[in-house]
Amino acid sequence: MLEDKVIVVTGGAGLIGSRFCQAIVDQGGIxxxxxxxxxxxxxxxxxxxGDTRRAIALKLDITDKVSLEAGIATLRDSFGRIDGLINNAYPRNKNYGRRLEExxxxxxxxxxxxxxxxxxLTSQVFSAYFAAQKGGAIVNMSSIYGVMAPRFEVYDNTPMTMPVEYAAIKSGVVHLTRYFAQYYKAxxxxxxxxxxxxxxxGQAPSFLAAYAQFCGTKGMLDADDLTGGLVFLLSDHARYVTGQNLVIDDGFSL
Structure with a gap:
């Protein structure tokens, strides 16, 4: 579905990003x-x-315009075009994840x-490139907690919480997507x-069990469970899909 498409995955070395990269290669992309x-x-x-050059490494800082523009130039020189971007990086400072009062x-x-x-910033720089190229797809990673209030009870008796920053960021990502989709849809x-x-x-079994009570047949997902939706959004099968938010959560948000 992604034959010879060049797709950039920010945060590509992480748990989810690496699975996205594998899915792109498996679907014939780069x-x-x-x-x-x-x-x-x-x-x-x-x-x-492996040695196929179907996956290449690129140092990229999503908060640095110079880094982004240099990355685009490198890929354009290497491949002649870029077809897609997945905004998947998860930058945060050392104090991220504290409880609300802290x-x-x-x-x-x-x-x-x-x-x-x-x-x-990454969407701004890549959108300008895609517009000049007359085509390109961006997929922004949000979360169920970008569209619903937290279920704090699943964190009871664990050291974890649902960070307030995360809720604000991921809900912002959803509307940022709509803004860019509207601005560039022509x-x-x-x-x-x-x-x-x-x-x-690696979450605790008690947390996994509490979380699963709100789900259908799976509970917490594996990273591979997200790749089908991702590939669709990047592919030509979704050529007329823009400004949309695809939720994959085994029914947790219902």
Whole structure:
């Protein structure tokens, strides 16, 4: 479904990003593992693509316009075009994830700037490139907690919480998507959101059980559960889909 499409995945060396890169390669595309950690990106590219050059590493800072423009220039020179961007990076400062009463204003603002601001800047730079190219697809990663209030009860008796910054950021991502989709819809640039439920990553069994009570047959997802929706949004099958938010959560948000 992505035959020879060049797709940039920010945060491509992470848990979800690496699975997205694998899905792109599996569907015949070229995955650009874009990450601030170049060493991790190179390892992921080797794992995903081997010696096929179907996956390449790119050092990229989503909060730095110079880095973004240089990355686009490098890919344009290497491949002649870029077909898609997945805004998947998850930047945050060392104080991210505190309970509401403990969040400092400066930390809240910094995390909003890094994450939502980074998605804005990356979308701004890539959208301009795609518009000049007369085509391209952007998928922004949001979350169920970008479209619903937190279910705090699933965090009872755990050290975890649902960070207030996350809720503000991910809801902002959904509307940022609509803004860019509306602004560029006559330019051949499609912009959509993918909003997953929770992804399993070593959480405590008690949390997984509490979470699963609100779901259908799966509960917490695996990263691979998101790839079908992602591939669709990037593919020509979705050529007339823009400004939409695809929720994949096994019914958690119902």
């Amino acid at each position: 995955a650009v593992v874009a990450d601030l950690n170049l060493e991790a990106a190179e390892k992921t590219a080797q794992t995903v693509g 969040v400092e204003y400066a930390d809240f603002c910094e995390n909003m700037s890094l994450h939502l601001g980074g998605y804005f 330019s051949g640039v499609r912009v959509n959101t993918l909003s997953p439920g929770g992804v399993e990553d």
